[in-house]
Amino acid sequence: MAFDDLPSEYKARAYGVDYARLCLLGGGELFLTRYGWGLSKRALPKAWFIDQRYEETGKKLDGTGTVYRVPIVVPVGATKDVVVKFSRVAQDVPIFVDKPVAELVPRSVIDNACFNDPFEEFGLLTELRRGPFSPDRPPIKTKRPLAIYSPPREYKLWQLGRKEGLFSQHVARLRADQEKNGTGVPVTLHLRRDYIMFFQWVKGLDAVELYNDGFLTAEDLQNLYNKSNLDLRAHNLVVLDHKPRHLILRPLRNGIELLARDGTFDYALIDFELLKHVPTDLPDKASTKELASAGA
Structure with a gap:
């Protein structure tokens, strides 16, 4: 069945993203985006989650969060890598x-920094992917948001590291979104349950790896980092913990050159848990030259 042909009782929406909401045996919930609908059977917990299979078959990725690269079987019998990321x-x-x-942002945005909840993260990522685009507002390649899974098991707050007061703010924002833009199929956040996100794996190497391997110069690395910040700011967005390791580039088959367009490197952005809106009444964004000087 095509995503658009789903019965209305399965269609949910949160922060501008449409989902197929599946209530699973045992009480878990699976929210599949349009991108993830084709992987629906492979996203079921028995394929990757039960008995922590993601640890057995996947590879834990570097970083402060809990993130795995996990192979899943696709219909043709091959495997496809996805990113399994536990929400913070x-x-x-x-x-x-x-x-x-x-x-690029007012101090208040930094002082009030908080990790996005999974539905906020998918919503902001989808907003970034949709545009609109223009010469001054370039498209930014990203990994695709595929699914959100909430297992039925409940934990004590200290086990999840959650602050109840902060979580209640996310609940209030989601409730307001549901009242204004929801479909009638509820999307809720459970204080004591995990939320695990599925993303498409982006092939390539991060900018720091390419610098260490000699594909990028120090100047290339700085310019790429500055450009990515400005590209985000053009969309009135910012990643508060943005770093060059969040930028993925793909070497050509000969292993010498990198894919480039109009004299600039093509990149994909891969981290969004601190992707935030920037107030639109700020002064004009700084130039790339000014940013390069600031980062020197």
């Missing part, structure tokens, strides 16, 4: 905001 909603935010990023 309502946890403390241990970040250092780099100077080029800090200069």
